[in-house]
Structure formats: C-alpha cells, structure tokens
Amino acid sequence: MSLRTIVRALDAVISLVPQSLLGGPKNLKGYHLSPLLRVILKAQARNKVDMGNVEPEQLRREMRSQLLPLRAGYQVGQVRDLSIDLEDRSLKARHYVPSGKEPTQGLTVYLHGGGYIFGDLDTHDDVCRLLCREANTQIISVDYRLAPEHPFPAGLTDAIDAFRWVQKHAHDFGVKPSELAVGGDSAGGNLAAVLAQTTSSEDAPVAQLLLYPGTDQITKRPSHFAFGEGFFLDNNDRTVFRQHYLQSRQDASQDPRVSPHLGEVSEHIAPALIVTAGFDVLHDEGEAYANKLVRAGVCVDYMCFEHLGHGFANLVGIHRASEKALIEVGQRWGRLCKQSAAS
C-alpha cells in the first residue's frame, strides 16, 4: 500500500468525525484547521528540513522526495515537455491541454512555488493538471531558474521572457496572444503578480491567478505573528528564502518587483483571482494585495479557504478538502479567463 493510499484513507476516516469533537487550532476568525492538516503538521514537525542549513541541491531533492509520492496524476487531454529557447538560454516547460470537446479558455503560463529556491515541473504537476482540467484552459508550467545560484531578478526575468516567448508562439498553441494569462502559487504567485504589474498594456496578461502569494517583504502583519511558527511555512523559512533570493541586495525588499504590494497599480492591471488560506503566514499579504487591487478598480475575485494552510495545492492528491478547494479555484479561474478574454 502506498503512502498516498494510507493518508487518503486516514483523511476519509477523520472527516467522518464532527469538527466539534476534534477541536484543534483556530485562526483569528475562529475557523478550525482541517483535521488531516493537523496530522500532516505533526509529521512535518518531526522531520522538518532546516532550510538554512542544507545545501540547496539537497533541499530540492528532499522536497521532491516528499512531494512526488503524493501525486494523484489527474487525467488531462495531453501533456508534453517542451523547451523554451531564448536567445542565451533555454528553459524547460511542460504543456497541458485539457481533454473534452469544448473549446479551451486561452492559455495560462504557470509559475510554481517553492520560495524561489526549490520546486519544479514535477512537484507542481498535479496543480497544473487539476487547474487545466477544471478551468478548461491550456497551461504551460515554466521551470524558471532558482536562487541562490540565480538570485533576483533571474527568476523573474525568466518568467517574463517565458511569457513573451509563449506570446510570440501563441498561434502554435492555437490561442490568440491576447488570451494569455499568468498564474502561480506562493513565490510563483509573487512572480505572477509582478509580471502582471510590470508588463506594459499591449503584452500584459489577460488575467492573473495568485495562489497564496507573497506580496510584501516589508510590512509586518498579524498573520506573520499568528502563523509564523509551526504552520507549513515559517518565518524562518521566509528569511532563508529572502536571503537566497535577494542575496547581497537586501534593500531590494522594497523593490516593487519583489514586493508588488509596494508598487503602483492602475485599474488597467489584469483582472485577478487571488486565493488565500486561513492558516497561512502569507494570508494577510494576499488579502492586502487583493484589497489594493480592488481599491484601484481592478476586477478582483478573492477567495479565502479558512480551514486550509499554505501550500494546500500541493496536497490535492491526499487531502479531499484541498482537492475540493483547488477544483473550485480552477472553475473560478476558467470563468475569469473566459470573461477577461471576452471583454
């Protein structure tokens, strides 16, 4: 029996028990953490990777070995690896095409999470498959360069160059250049937000999907204190990520290309679907950014999954509540893409 089967069975069993009997941590709004996530947190605490003291390569191997066995491998129409050949380098990428007879809703360039230092096409394979299936949109997941070997702005440059490349080759994928959207989770969500904010109007994405993004390296917010320790993503982890990503340029924290919340936004920025989780150190950053965009007049669909934590999209293979959440995100993402492409 695989680990995945065991965890899924466990999830099925605990979800039969009423929440009131289980208790457990509550967030600031009084919602409980999903029971299986408590188990996962316990397990995670036992073999926690000390991000500061391992070699990046080893960390990446470690995360792969943790995440890959959880994959469900959702069925989509077609998946193939491709290479984005830029002038001086080429990036690996993976292209997902939805099945079904209905015409697809454009194409989303997806940027995986992992604190700018880990994560790859395989660790986020399930996320892309599920989004592709539910949103009925093609997805190209991009393997951008990671820190500390390639610090800021390398990852961002890759993301933007990859987006431009897809735009140039849009017709090869059967979509119009004006139907391209961008999306990402966590650090990838940060890159997606920056991409949407900095690209000029003619080659800007038509919509942006930000899954529990980091948006502000400067301002301290309540969720940083409430969930800064012992909940999926720690403040320590964030410090390590920042050190690796920004390296000697710590002052770059204020750069809107690092902290998009500090940037100028106009109402012409791409419509956004912003998703946060109730037990996430980054919850307030995502919410604040959603609020900022709404105030600027951007069309924003905001959803918070109160019972889930940071990185829930990586747990879809083993946790029903996370899976349901990402399905809902996918459907709303499909609707937003359709609507934005039409207008």
Next chain:
Amino acid sequence: MKAKIIIIGSGFGGLATAKKLLDEGETDFQILERAEDVGGVWRENVYPGAGCDVQSHLYSFSYDLNPHWTRDYSRQGEILEYLRASAKKWGLLPKIRMKEDVRKLRWLEQDGEWEVTTARNVYFAKFVVGAFGNLSDPAIPNIPGLDTFEGEVVHSASWSQDFCHKEKRVAVIGTGASVIQFVPEIQPDVKQMSVFQRTPPWILPRDDNPIPQKQRSRYASNIWRMQAERLRLYLTREVNVLGFLFPKLMGRAERQARKHLEASVRDTALRAKLTPDYRIGCKRVLLSNVWYPAITQDNVEVVTTGVASIEKNAVVDSNGHRREVDAIIFGTGFKAKDLPFAKFIYGKDGQSLSEVWGDNPKSLVGTSIVGFPNFFLLHGPNTALGHTSGVYILEAQAEHAISGILYAARKKKPIIEPRQKAQDRFTRWIKRRSKGTVWTSGGCESWYLDNSGQNSSLWPSFSFSYRMRASKIRRNEYDLRDVPGDVSLIVTR
C-alpha cells in the same frame, strides 16, 4: 463581471450576509457599495450628536461582540469604526467594490440571472441580496419657495462638514429621531433657533452612561459576561413588545414620559405644545435627556403652526408670521414609504418592484417577493422594529436568503421563487396581527403605515418569533425550477 451572488450595500445587513456566506464556504460573491466606505446609515449620518437608540451591546453582530464599547448608547463614529473593523476582521474588504452605485436590476428569465447595472459597470449574478436599507435616501418636503432660499440648506442625513451653525439664525424642520439628537448639540452655539414641529414625539429618558474601563476589560476577558449583558438587554427590551401589541399596557410608559416632560419643562404653554395627543408607540419612541432642556433655552422657539412657505431669507408659518433665518436644517427623515430602490428593480414580468407593490408592499417574511426570483431583500416590508435592535432581524434575514440559496443548490435547481399562496398567507397574517396594535390604533400618522393605511413596515410581534420564522426557509413556501429552455444551466456549488 460575473459572480454567483451579488450583495448590494455594505451596512449592517450587507456585511452580515457576506460573513454568513463565508461561514457556509461560499466565496463566490461581490458586494457593491455606492460610497467609498462601509457602514451604510452609520456612514451617511454624521450630524452632531448622531447615535443609536439601542444599547451597543445589543446593537451589534451576534458573531462579533465588541468588548470595547465606551458607552451604553454609542455614537455614530464608534459604530462606524466597529463596522469597518468587522469588515476587515472577516476578510470582507477585498469583496467590496466601492463607488458602484446600482442604477438598475433586471431579471433575465432566459438566462436565469440578474443583470445589475451600476453607474460604471454591468454585473451578472444568479442571486441578488439587496441590502439597500430603508433609511438611505433623505426626504425633503416640497415647500413652496425652498429653491429661492439664499441661505444654507442641510438635511440631517447629508450634513456637510463645511456647514457651520455658529452664531446663525436657524430653522429646524421636524422633530424626529435625528432632530432630538442634533438640536441639543448645536443649540448653545446658534444665535436663534426655530424648531418647526408637526407632531410632538413621545420621549423617554435615556439611561446612557460611559462603560468604565474595568468593565470593558472584564468583557474582553470573558465573552460570556458580554453574552449575558446582551441577553439581559434583549429581554428587558423584548418585554415592551406587549405594550405595542396591547396599547392599553402603554399607560405606565406614558406616565413615565409625562413625568419626564413635566420635570424638564416648567412653562405650561410650551408643555402643552410638547405633549403628544396619541398613544405612545404609535410613532417611533425617542430617548433623550437633553432634548427638553435644550428647547427650553431662551434662544429656542418651538413653532407648531407649520411651514407655509420659504422666502429668500425667511421661513413663513401658516399664520403668515415671518422668521428671518440664515440656514434651514431638515430633520424630516427618509423616504421610507416610497422606497427609491423599488423603482429600478425589474422582475419576471418586466414590472418594477414599486409598480408591483403600489401603495401596499407585500412580501414573504419581509425578504422575498413573488415575481422576483432569486432575489432577497433585507429590511423589506414588515421587518422594521419599534423596540429592539434591527441588527438581530437583519441577521435572520441574511440567514433566510442563504438558506434559500443553499436549498436551490442542493436541489440542483437554478431558480427559487416564493409561492403566491405563501405570500398571501403571510400578508393576511400580518394584517390580522397588526389589528389593534398601537401603530394602527394609536391615533397618529407615521411612516410605519403605507399609503393604503396598512402596516407594511413593522414586524407586529416579538423579534425572536421573527427569527424563528425567518432564519430557515420553509420548503413549501418556495418553488424551484429550471431555466426555461436550457436545462444544462444548473447551479453547482
């Protein structure tokens, strides 16, 4: 822009609906707000002395008790801060689209959705929850010559920060809930004030004290203390319903009000002017300790002869007596009868809500209306209260709307609409219950009664009985159906 649910308004009603939707795990909604801030009536009414007539520990969300209220009866500023904090706390701010003034709502039967047109955008939603508020649009009476007046004109609900009353001669028109709050505030600073009174209100003393810091920290450390206080306030107020239902019981309250008047006003001629000639409760009962002392001051005159016309620098009463004034303040309340939003909501038959309603608004439990599918109205007909917190009713209405939405989703039907029979039965019940109450038999004219003389504003019973009746829909009172012609359009959750 598309959303499953659109909520219009971000006052107490809109915010409660949104929070309760989130509790159900429903995030597919948008709130449209015409101003740039939350707060509804508490954002609009910024006249001096604006405050609530219900104790704050009761006049607050059941899910968001606030230990920090500084007085028993909070002022507007504190209530607005509470609403802002509440919206932020529950993560509702990103869901609110500000500066979206809804101009038109149209039901599209073919698509099974509402088209919501604002001044800037068009939205489409499967469900609409209208939390417009029935005290949102100021009413200014049509007095001849008002447009020729050269001084300043303000209404209590649109009090401008630029308006300065100091050392001015002012005319105050009306003696309703707002007037008795702002007159004592501005009276010491004005040169001369003429208060034009049509009907004197019944006024009871207001037992309003600051809540000491010690008490507040006790509330903060133990939520059950706060709950107990809330329950105590609720029960003491709820008993008063009996008086409204059986006017004979009102004697004690009237004696109390008379004693209050006699103690405050020595001048018998003035006292006679201020003594109501109808049963207490027929119009809204007001609370104040400072109103009578203020209007007995030398610079205040109470005029009961009515306003006949207005000239460029004066107000003329019906005896032809001219009073020169520099400013006119209207405390004439709101368009509570001819509700402005009813004119731009178009239902199934293409008729507007105000056409359907005519002089006599009808609904099912004050929340849904035959001919207006997938639409829930907060603060609808027969949901106002004369005795306790309106927030309590709004929460029950929000729950009613949500239970309707969830019921339709569970049955996989996109359209839900009240049955004609159910609405008729409810209307008949209201009519029967209103008979003999102080509102219909108390001998006064009030905004509680509609143009046909029926009670279509107030809930003629206990507030808990409303909650029991409304917070869940009754299945046999609603019809579920598919979108005509297109069965594939099924709402999924």
